[in-house]
Amino acid sequence: MxxxxxxxxxxxxxxxxxxxxxxxxxxxxxxxxxxxxxxxxxxxxxxxxxxxxxxxxxxxxxxxxxxxxxxxxxxxxxxxxxxxxxxxxxxxxxxxxxxxxxxxxxxxxxxxxxxxxxxxxxxxxxxxxxxxxxxxxxxxxxxxxxxxxxxxxxxxxxxxxxxxxxxxxxxxxxxxxxxxxxxxxxxxxxxxxxxxxxxxxxxxxxxxxxxxxxxxxxxxxxxxxxxxxxxxxTVRDTLFDLPRLFPLDTIQKIGGKKLSHSYSEDQAIKNHMPRFHSARDIDIFRLLAEDIEAGRNEYTSTEALRNLYTRLTGKNSNVHKYHVLRWDKPSNTIPAHLYKDGLRHIHPDPEQARSITVREAAKLQTFPDDYEFISSAGDNYKMIGxxxxxxxxxxxxxxxxxxx
CATH class of the missing domain: 3.40.50.150 (Vaccinia Virus protein VP39)
Incomplete structure (x- = not known):
């Protein structure tokens, strides 16, 4: 050969x-x-x-x-x-x-x-x-x-x-x-x-x-x-086998790092820890994912998402800030911008109410599961995107x- x-x-x-x-x-x-x-x-x-x-x-x-x-x-x-x-x-x-x-x-x-x-x-x-x-x-x-x-x-x-x-x-x-x-x-x-x-x-x-x-x-x-x-x-084909990570009742700290969600303790699964989210963002993520899961689709238009952003944050934006991944469709593009925030890559499970982890971004980019990213979460998101x-x-x- x-x-x-x-x-x-x-x-x-x-x-x-x-x-x-x-x-x-x-x-x-x-x-x-x-x-x-x-x-x-x-x-x-x-x-x-x-x-x-x-x-x-x-x-x-x-x-x-x-x-x-x-x-x-x-x-x-x-x-x-x-x-x-x-x-x-x-x-x-x-x-x-x-x-x-x-x-x-x-x-x-x-x-x-x-x-x-x-x-x-x-x-x-x-x-x-x-x-x-x-x-x-x-x-x-x-x-x-x-x-x-x-x-x-x-x-x-x-x-x-x-x-x-x-x-x-x-x-x-x-x-x-x-x-x-x-x-x-x-x-x-x-x-x-x-x-x-x-x-x-x-x-x-x-x-x-x-x-x-x-x-x-x-x-x-x-x-x-x-x-x-x-x-x-689809997203479901790709992320179905990862542990679910839920919002915590109270904020925790591990090694000086604030946690808003549980994380995978399976040492075989690397880079599967959510970024920290405020209580407000968790509520928004849950609302948007539930809206899609229930089939109401009240917040799927650009105008509705912009209005929601203004109502809940008091800020204005020319573009809509939020996007929930759909279970039965491919993800939107995984960008380097993920290192700044994950608002346009919200997990489709309303019970998890979070943006995607480094491991989920890597899987959607088709990196092998045994590829371990060893830098900060921000650097990892950027290089994956x-x-x-x-x-x-x-x-x-x-x-x-x-x-x-």
Missing amino acids: ATYNFIDAFAGCGGLSEGFKATNQYKTLAAIEWEKPQVLNLINRLKTRWDYPNADEIVMRFDIQRSEELLNGWSDDGDYGSHPGLNSLINNKEVDVIIGGPPCQAYSVAGRIRDENGMREDYRNYLFESYLKIIGAYRPKVFVFENVPGMLSATPGGVPVTTLIRDAINDLGYTIIDDLRTHAQINLAEYGVPQLRKRVILIGLRNDLYENPQETLLDFYSNILPQYKENTR NAVPPKFAEKLALALLEIL
């Missing part, structure tokens, strides 16, 4: 690489990530699950924009310490695949709405250039570029970002599919991910290795990848085997 070497750029906590490694046909040569909590989690996972004793070396905590140092090494950096560089890690090994997705905030429609300049001046618009420098340095057979659908309409500097990316890819001697809107937008719910999550998946082929790259890509998107579709999975769902990543990796 062939094994393919890959580099993971913008690795996060390893959602994309987790799926590739689950096939047992890909080997991590290096992973690049600049946020410390994500790096620590990825190192822990590579050591404890994938038996990489050199994980501290191959997971590089560094700013990918510092391309020359990334490749050739850096020393005595106050933030990032020292490292001999990516070239030293690769050491003339063949790089078959490079995977990654530059941070998506600058391309997201929601982000552009919130930003007074429409994110046009955000440096993250151009992080793809750093990613492509790595591709140019190691010339993989194939690369994977993942991002949000908003990238298809982003125009930093007045030029569509897709034009900038396509031109840069062409200059490197690679090809991506011509019609991105038709073929590269993937609904991950069709691939066993129990949430409404659409992403743009760009597959780049090295021109000198493929007789007709466009035909190969069209076959990949139209025939090869769709073989891995499966029936839609930013990740590529490992189940989809595994199917993508299997599909790529057919064109490698």
Whole structure:
């Protein structure tokens, strides 16, 4: 069985690489990530699950924009310490695949709405250039570029970002599919991910290795990848086996941490502790979940939810703050914003009256149950929301085997 070497750029906590490694046909040569909590989690996972004793070396905590140092090494950096560089890690090994997705905030429609300049001046618009420098340095057979659908309409500097990316890819001697809107937008719910999550998946082929790259890509998107579709999975399918966590009669403290709910004492179930909720929020969560469970549906419209928020908090909001997950539907998108609050990811069981736990967010993102998140709850929510769902990543990796 062939094994393919890959580099993971913008690795996060390893959602994309987790799926590739689950096939047992890909080997991590290096992973690049600049946020410390994500790096620590990825190192822990590579050591404890994938038996990489050199994980501290191959997971590089560094700013990918510092391309020359990334490749050739850096020393005595106050933030990032020292490292001999990516070239030293690769050491003339063949790089078959490079995977990654530059941070998506600058391309997201929601982000552009919130930003007074429409994110046009955000440096993250151009992080793809750093990613492509790595591709140019190691010339993989194939690369994977993942991002949000908003990238298809982003125009930093007045030029569509897709034009900038396509031109840069062409200059490197690679090809991506011509019609991105038709073929590269993937609904991950069709691939066993129990949430409404659409992403743009760009597959780049090295021109000198493929007789007709466009035909190969069209076959990949139209025939090869769709073989891995499966029936839609729901919140109930995903969360049914976790212990129920109920509001406490009185607030408790454990290790200085305030608890409003019970938590799982099963040591085999990691990260299944609710965040603290006020009595007011618990009442709101119970009301909203009961409204849906009873079939009244008094609070399912945007206007009703906004009015409820104003009546109970005395504040106004242009968007509705609350959303209850539905048992028999996929979840709404699991976002990085979960680290701020869980108001748009309320558990559907009114008796539990809470937002989802880190473990529930991870399961809805299809992280394996044995993936233990070792950082603060806020950091854990953020890295989970930013990740590529490992189940989809595994199917993508299997599909790529057919064109490698």
